[in-house]
Amino acid sequence: MAQLWTRRQVLAQMGMAAAAVHTLDPHELCCTVAAHAQTASKDLFELKKVADGVYGAIAATRYKVNCNAAVIMTDDGVIVVDSHSKPSASRAMYQQIQGIAKKPVIKVINTHFHWDHWQGNESYAASNPKLEIIASERTKENLTKPDAGVGGVPYIEKQIAALPGEMDKLKADIQKETDTTKKGNLESNLQQAESFLQELKSMKPTLPTRTVGTTLTLKEGGREIQLHVLGRGHTNGDLYTFLPKEKVIATGDALIDWMPFMNDGYPGEWPDTLVALGKLGFEHIIPGHGEPCTKAYLKEQGQIVENWVGYIERFVDRGLTPEEILKQPLEVTKQDPYPIGQRLFMHDERLTGLIVHNLHKRILDKKQAAGAGAA
Ligand SMILES: [Zn+2]
Numbered sequence: 245m246a247q248l249w250t251r252r253q254v255l256a257q258m259g260m261a262a263a264a265v266h267t268l269d270p271h272e273l274c275c276t277v278a279a280h281a282q283t284a285s286k287d288l289f290e291l292k293k294v295a296d297g298v299y300g301a302i303a304a305t306r307y308k309v310n311c312n313a314a315v316i317m318t319d320d321g322v323i324v325v326d327s328h329s330k331p332s333a334s335r336a337m338y339q340q341i342q343g344i345a346k347k348p349v350i351k352v353i354n355t356h357f358h359w360d361h362w363q364g365n366e367s368y369a370a371s372n373p374k375l376e377i378i379a380s381e382r383t384k385e386n387l388t389k390p391d392a393g394v395g396g397v398p399y400i401e402k403q404i405a406a407l408p409g410e411m412d413k414l415k416a417d418i419q420k421e422t423d424t425t426k427k428g429n430l431e432s433n434l435q436q437a438e439s440f441l442q443e444l445k446s447m448k449p450t451l452p453t454r455t456v457g458t459t460l461t462l463k464e465g466g467r468e469i470q471l472h473v474l475g476r477g478h479t480n481g482d483l484y485t486f487l488p489k490e491k492v493i494a495t496g497d498a499l500i501d502w503m504p505f506m507n508d509g510y511p512g513e514w515p516d517t518l519v520a521l522g523k524l525g526f527e528h529i530i531p532g533h534g535e536p537c538t539k540a541y542l543k544e545q546g547q548i549v550e551n552w553v554g555y556i557e558r559f560v561d562r563g564l565t566p567e568e569i570l571k572q573p574l575e576v577t578k579q580d581p582y583p584i585g586q587r588l589f590m591h592d593e594r595l596t597g598l599i600v601h602n603l604h605k606r607i608l609d610k611k612q613a614a615g616a617g618a619a
């Protein structure tokens with residue numbers, strides 16, 4: 245059963261003083277959108293049927309990004325994969341689910357520990373005291389580790405610390421902006437940032453109640469649902485939800501319809517993990533972000549990650565620093581079927597910088613470790 249504690253109670257349990265948590269650069273945030281983008285005109289989610297009683301809930305663009313959810317109807321209740329960046333988003337999701345079937349949400353599966361995939365757990369726990377929350381063992385660990393990356397209980401404090409600065413920047417941008425539409429969008433984003441801050445402050449971090457080591461098969465009211473841990477990729481604990489009869493998989497951010505966020509990832513191992521994923525008999529993919537897609541995209545996602553690693557590796561071999569790499573023209577060639585940089589989400593230079601710095605460090609560390617091993 246999920247327990248509802250305040251975030252300060254959870255931090256106290258972890259032996260952490262909130263004040264001791266360092267602030268973050270807002271651009272560390274996974275999956276940011278351009279600040280002036282229109283982000284509040286549509287419903288929060290669009291439910292797209294991918295099989296009988298199985299839906300991809302595709303998140304609309306918001307200033308603070310929400311992940312997609314997979315919604316699986318069973319005779320006994322509803323199973324939801326991932327819970328977005330805040331309780332108000334998962335409440336909106338719950339309302340949309342109730343529009344299809346008036347059944348309780350009995351299980352929530354968290355694909356990984358990132359902030360935009362689990363911070364809405366509490367509203368499902370509030371709607372059903374018997375709710376089970378399932379994640380991989382690594383994800384459960386990451387959710388309470390001080391420096392696991394862009395998610396987990398300590399990261400709530402980091403977001404709270406970073407938001408006032410982010411809001412000041414939005415206010416300054418509003419003052420400077422002369423285009424009426426962009427100004428309106430910035431004002432909407434400022435309102436969203438303010439309400440997000442309030443939600444973070446009252447958040448009751450709701451952690452997994454059950455973990456998966458490698459695989460777990462659930463028989464749920466007429467459906468078989470397999471949960472798989474297949475190796476490191478987007479994080480060290482990515483959990484895949486596979487429906488063998490319906491041939492559907494929910495991947496979390498190991499596969500997304502945008503440029504993959506690699507900062508907490510394992511780019512050297514990620515493509516192999518996607519190859520292992522491909523051995524499962526699915527046809528339809530509900531990705532962590534973006535539109536539902538087919539199995540054909542799996543290869544492309546692996547290639548995108550491989551291209552990035554290869555691109556940076558060549559510069560590391562030549563001894564270039566991340567700053568020097570960033571001065572090179574991004575390698576977008578006609579021969580390459582998956583041009584580097586072309587899918588970069590919102591073409592955000594700061595995100596490119598983060599990926600380059602991160603990959604440079606990882607590749608260099610690996611080379612040094614290999615060198616030390618050979619010596
Ligand atoms: Zn995400």
Ligand SMILES: [Zn+2]
Pocket residue numbers: 274356358478497505
């Ligand atoms: Zn993620």
